[in-house]
Amino acid sequence: MKNSDKLRLVFREYRFGCLENIISVGLQALIFTIVILLFTVSFELDDVLSGYMAPMYSHGYGFTLFGYSQDDIPELEKQGFRDIEFYENGDAYGYRDNLSDIWFIKILAIMDGRDIWNSELDEIVNYIFFGQITFLALGVVMFIIMLNNISNSISMRLMLREKYLRMMSGLGCRKSILRSIFFMVFAFRSILAILVAVAAVAVCVDKINAYLHRIMLISLGFSCFSPAYIIGIGLISIVLIFFTFERQWRARA
Amino acid sequence: MIIAENVSKKFMDSDREIWPVNKLSINVESGRFFSIVGRSGSGKSTLLKILGGLLEPTDGKVVIDGKDIYSLSRNEIADYRNQVIGFVFQDYFLEEMYTVYQNVEIALMIAGVDKKDRAQRVEAALEAVELGDKKSSLVKNLSGGEKQRVSIARAIVNNASIIFADEPCGNLDWENSQNVMRLLRKQCDAGKTVVLITHSLDDAKLTDEIITLKDGSIIEHEKLR
Ligand SMILES: Nc1ncnc2c1ncn2[C@@H]1O[C@H](COP(=O)(O)OP(=O)(O)OP(=O)(O)O)[C@@H](O)[C@H]1O
Numbered sequence: 001m002k003n004s005d006k007l008r009l010v011f012r013e014y015r016f017g018c019l020e021n022i023i024s025v026g027l028q029a030l031i032f033t034i035v036i037l038l039f040t041v042s043f044e045l046d047d048v049l050s051g052y053m054a055p056m057y058s059h060g061y062g063f064t065l066f067g068y069s070q071d072d073i074p075e076l077e078k079q080g081f082r083d084i085e086f087y088e089n090g091d092a093y094g095y096r097d098n099l100s101d102i103w104f105i106k107i108l109a110i111m112d113g114r115d116i117w118n119s120e121l122d123e124i125v126n127y128i129f130f131g132q133i134t135f136l137a138l139g140v141v142m143f144i145i146m147l148n149n150i151s152n153s154i155s156m157r158l159m160l161r162e163k164y165l166r167m168m169s170g171l172g173c174r175k176s177i178l179r180s181i182f183f184m185v186f187a188f189r190s191i192l193a194i195l196v197a198v199a200a201v202a203v204c205v206d207k208i209n210a211y212l213h214r215i216m217l218i219s220l221g222f223s224c225f226s227p228a229y230i231i232g233i234g235l236i237s238i239v240l241i242f243f244t245f246e247r248q249w250r251a252r253a
Numbered sequence: 254m255i256i257a258e259n260v261s262k263k264f265m266d267s268d269r270e271i272w273p274v275n276k277l278s279i280n281v282e283s284g285r286f287f288s289i290v291g292r293s294g295s296g297k298s299t300l301l302k303i304l305g306g307l308l309e310p311t312d313g314k315v316v317i318d319g320k321d322i323y324s325l326s327r328n329e330i331a332d333y334r335n336q337v338i339g340f341v342f343q344d345y346f347l348e349e350m351y352t353v354y355q356n357v358e359i360a361l362m363i364a365g366v367d368k369k370d371r372a373q374r375v376e377a378a379l380e381a382v383e384l385g386d387k388k389s390s391l392v393k394n395l396s397g398g399e400k401q402r403v404s405i406a407r408a409i410v411n412n413a414s415i416i417f418a419d420e421p422c423g424n425l426d427w428e429n430s431q432n433v434m435r436l437l438r439k440q441c442d443a444g445k446t447v448v449l450i451t452h453s454l455d456d457a458k459l460t461d462e463i464i465t466l467k468d469g470s471i472i473e474h475e476k477l478r
């Protein structure tokens with residue numbers, strides 16, 4: 001079969017179950033939006049909090065650095081510490097301008113038998129840690145819920161089109177061609193949903209930024225909200241949808 | 254020429270074996286019109302599917318024009334069905350939401366025929382079944398007789414040399430049945446092999462050879478012409 005004809009058949013499929021198509025795209029877009037927002041908040045929570053507290057720490061955030069030596073200065077500087085000073089007892093003290101990735105750096109230090117510590121900030125570092133973990137977990141849970149929803153919708157659609165599939169096989173259509181046509185049917189729906197979700201997230205981020213700017217004069221970089229990040233989420237989703245589709249396709253045969 | 258040698262098919266019904274086709278051999282000569290008759294459950298549809306490359310037999314082989322079709326790969330069998338064989342079924346097997354044209358065209362799409370070459374061939378096939386003026390109608394709006402003629406058009410559009418029809422008149426009234434029989438005869442006169450399953454002895458008498466099945470075996474093979 002010619003590729004243009006495959007596409008023609010894919011688009012003909014959208015005539016069946018019009019309402020179901022719209023609901024499916026809408027639902028997927030909604031959950032994608034929530035997932036991306038949760039991931040974004042999770043990634044950005046450290047920057048939001050440090051931005052919020054920045055006026056109280058105009059000299060930067062000071063940390064006591066246990067277990068480091070002079071040789072470690074380049075590594076510490078790479079991690080964002082500056083003005084590092086060593087005391088006679090071997091401990092050091094250093095400043096950072098923000099709390100980006102602070103618990104990640106702390107965990108790395110602890111794994112090496114060292115520590116990065118500030119009595120005042122320790123509680124906040126913990127909040128950041130649990131906040132990021134919680135939002136990340138929520139995002140993953142929502143993502144799994146969405147995959148489950150997509151899986152059900154694929155299985156329902158394949159059931160609805162069972163007679164058509166048998167007709168096509170009877171007419172001599174290769175199984176692999178039918179499979180690629182139906183995979184495209186579901187993949188295009190999800191791609192559309194992702195695009196809608198990205199637009200929705202862009203609007204949300206804009207609104208959140210405007211709000212944060214008004215109340216605390218900071219704006220989120222949302223570094224993760226970049227083309228590479230979106231393409232990454234899109235690719236991972238399509239791969240997962242492919243495996244979901246494969247499972248349902250085999251279950252049918 | 255279709256040669257079935259000692260074909261058998263086994264199905265499992267819970268833990269009981271059923272052999273709807275049992276050590277059956279038959280030669281279907283090219284260019285002739287065959288009918289298969291027999292009581293319900295005698296294995297007619299199962300035999301037709303085996304002969305048409307839709308159902309692999311448990312034992313035996315089917316040789317069409319010198320090719321043992323079940324020794325081919327799955328893709329090769331599919332291509333073979335598309336290019337050499339046309340099917341017509343009692344319940345039409347059409348896509349109701351497609352137009353008449355699209356239903357016939359799909360067989361050509363599967364064959365990889367260019368879009369610009371399709372129009373002429375689809376129209377010729379629809380002319381042959383006297384549906385030239387219905388090509389843009391949705392199939393769901395057609396009568397049973399018209400639907401069956403669409404499925405005949407689809408079976409012949411690829412220039413299949415063999416047409417298998419499983420009770421094509423089962424849902425049709427007398428007049429529409431006569432029409433379908435006439436169209437199948439026309440295909441046979443044009444050099445195609447036609448194999449028809451029917452419950453009507455009147456229809457069977459219009460064919461060249463009548464094969465009677467009982468319990469998955471041939472009990473009579475009568476040549477009329
Ligand atoms: N997929 C299957 N699984 C189990 N048994 C089957 C299957 N297909 C057919 N059979 C059995 O095989 C026997 C023959 O079926 P077949 O459809 O070939 O009969 P038939 O002669 O076409 O009957 P009819 O005139 O009613 O169409 C029947 O007893 C049927 O129940």
Ligand SMILES: [Mg+2]
Binds near residue numbers: 419
């Ligand atoms: Mg039957």
